[in-house]
Amino acid sequence: MNAKLSLQHVQKTFIDGDRTLTVLKDVSFDIFPGEFVAIVGPSGSGKSTMLSIAGALLSPSSGKLLLDGKNIADASEKERQLIRLHQIGFIFQSSHLLPYLTVKDQLMLMTRLSKESKKDAEHRAERLLTELGLHHRLHHYPERLSGGERQRVAIARSWMNEPDLILADEPTASLDTERGQHVIEQLAQQVKQKKRAAIMVTHDERMLAYCDRVITLEDGAVS
Amino acid sequence: MFLALKELRYEKTRYALVAGIMFLISFLVLFVSGLAQGLAFNNASSLETMNVDHFVLDKEAEHQLTRSLVSDEDQQVIEDGEVDATPFGLHMTMLIREEASNVDVAMMSVDLNSPIAPTIIEGQTPSEGQALIHESIQEEGIEIGDVVTDNASDMEFEVSGFTEDQTFSHAPIMHVHEEDWREMRDGEFIVSTIAIHGSEEEAAQVGEQLTDSEVITLDEALAGIPGYSAEQGSLTMMIVFLYIIAAFVLAAFFYVITIQKLNQFGIMKAIGSPVSVLAKSLLVQVMVLSAVSLTLAIVVTLGASQIMPEGLPFQLTGTMVAISAGLFLLTAIVGSLLSLYKVAKVDALEAIGGGK
Structure with missing residues (x-):
């Protein structure tokens, strides 16, 4: 089976004044369809930068980034916008x-x-929201929703354009344990059902039980 | 459109405030423009209603009609030429009244069958010893049949009728018979100015043949009226400043709102929205707010002009409203440029916590 997302020797350096900061030294891993992978690591280990690169928000300084087998490491701003969208x-x-x-x-x-x-989309939107238990909230503004409900809407939004890859940046940080677990459970379920790939950056050890694999980042490298 | 309108609807109070400010400024712009135009018309309605674009004046008159005296040679040149022209006499004077205050008038004599003859709204064409005066003289208590004395010549005139839109230098014009005009200057008909009924090329051709006189445009003739430029200049300056203030106020408002929403714009970019969608959304909001406040300002200005006191010179033509509206929309766009720049530069990484 081909990997959905593949990072090969990805390196990322930032220039900070006259110093060069190497945030990611040499990161390589593959994520396969239907896989839900957690990324953990102490703060400053490069998790967010890694997620930004995987999400086509940042370009790696060197290395390859394959999405569905296609290298997008050197994609232009416009190409990256379309990749993020679709x-x-x-x-x-x-x-x-x-x-x-x-x-x-x-x-x-x-x-x-x-x-x-619009018509297909309306069906899909309503179906997604129903699956996530939000059917009664269709016409409410975010301010009326609870934190857990909002996060589920965010999950539904991330699924809306039927992406190949889901990237979650500490999705349970603003939720209590019970709600957090519920949200992650639903996310895991959707990944399995639809054979998509998902990466979740988390600090929360309790959420790891729902993931297929855990990748630990330390000092900009997979340990 | 989708985002822009949904947001306007959701953030009603915030955007109503912005629209309120825009309404007040555009109302002020329209009002002062109307006043400027009204004053200009009130100052020299006689020249503006003549429908003449060029005048022949004495070269030494410095564009002042009342100071000009066209020489006999030049009069002859124009008479012999092919271009239609109407000579007329004009000077400022004062009417003396017993037991009442004196009144300033502009005395004028012109062929009453010529294209630039005044429109009589009451009474009849004057014969010798009679005069037509602009209707505003009625405010001084002068009526048809009254006899007035000209201070300069000591001649007496009976008021035969009233005219409309005949003022010069804010004074009503008194039209006298050609024979009386002659009598004032020992039998000679003094020609102050000659109105040229022809195209710009024809007027220029005439100008080339003159020796002591020159051809000037209507705008130059208006600017030559004492006080006209100062009056219009100060009002124009107010209008220009209002546009500049409008641009700054709008720029500040939209900038603050945009800064507040930078995080939202970052999210939008992160989830794959092109910058053009964000920019368009901002522009649509600016345009919708401007259109709403402008419409309101136009309606209120026109309403206010209906209930204004008679004496207040106020005139707002459709062209003027259209020009002001266009300029205001342009100002609004200029005001939003800073915000557009900010939107274009927004960093999608703001959406992800420790992005950098």
């Missing part, structure tokens, strides 16, 4: 929903950005 779903630390859109519109925004037909 092939990657993001879930952020706090839900980061737009305050002025209703739950359903949060999802519809994704299809508007990808210029997809």
Whole structure:
């Protein structure tokens, strides 16, 4: 089976004044379809940078980044924007929903950005929200939702354009244990069902039980 | 459109405040423009209603109609030429009244069958010893049949009728009979100015043949009226400053709102939104707010002009409204440029906690 996402000897350096900071030294790993992988590591180990590179937000300084077998390490700004829109779903630390859109519109925004037909999208949005137990919240604004509900809307949004890869940046940080577990459970379920790949950066050891594999980053390298 | 309108609807109070400020500024712009135009018309409605673009004046008159005296030779040149022209006399004087205050008037004599003859709204064409005066003289208590004395010549005139849109240098114009005009200057008809009814090329051709006189445009003639430029200049300066203030206020408002939303823009970029969608959304909001506040300002200005006191010179033409509206929209766009720049530069990494 081919890897969904493959990092090969990825290195990332930042220039900070007259110093050069090497945040990622040499990171290599593969993620396969249907796999839910956790990335752990102390703060400053390069987790967020790694996630930004995997999510086509940053370009690696050197190394290869294969998404569906295609190297996107040197993709242009415009290409990376399209990759983010169509092939990657993001879930952020706090839900980061737009305050002025209703739950359903949060999802519809994704299809508007990808210029997809509205009718299919409405079905899919309602189905996704129903699966995540949010059917009664379709027309509510984020301010009326609980933290767990918001995070589930964010998950639904990340699925909306049916991406190959889901990237979650500490998705349970703003939730209590019970809600956090519930959210991750649903995320894991969706990954299995739809044979997508997912990477989750987390500090929370209790969430690791739902993951297939744990990758530990330390000082910018896989340990 | 989708994002822009949904946000305007959600953040009603915030955007209503911005629209409120825009409404007040655009209302002020329209109001001062109307006042400037009204004052200009009130100052020299006679020249503006003549429908003449060029005048022949004495070269030494410095564009002042009342100071000009066209020489006999030049009069002859124009008379012999092919271009239609109407000579007229004009000077400032004062009417003396017993037991009432004196009144400033501009005395004018012109062929009442010519294209630039005044429109009589009441009374009849004057014969010798009679005069037509602009209707505003009624505010001084002068009526048809009254006899007034000209201070300069000591001649008496009976008021035969009233005219409309005949003022010069904010004074009502008194049209007298050609014979009376002659009598004032010992039998000679003094020509102050000649109005040229022709194209710009024709007027230029005429100008080349003159020796002591020159051809000036309507705008130059207006600017030559004492006080006209100062009056219009200060009002124009107010209007220009209002546009500049509008641009700054809008820039500040939208900049603050944009800064507040940088995180949102970062998220949008991270989830794959192109910058163009974000920029378009901002521009649509600016345009919608401007259009709403402008419409409101136009309606309120036109409403206010209906209930204004008679004496207040206020005039707002459709062209003027259209120009002001266009300029205001342009100002709004200029005001949002700073925010657009900020949006274009927003970093998608802001969405991810420790992105850097």
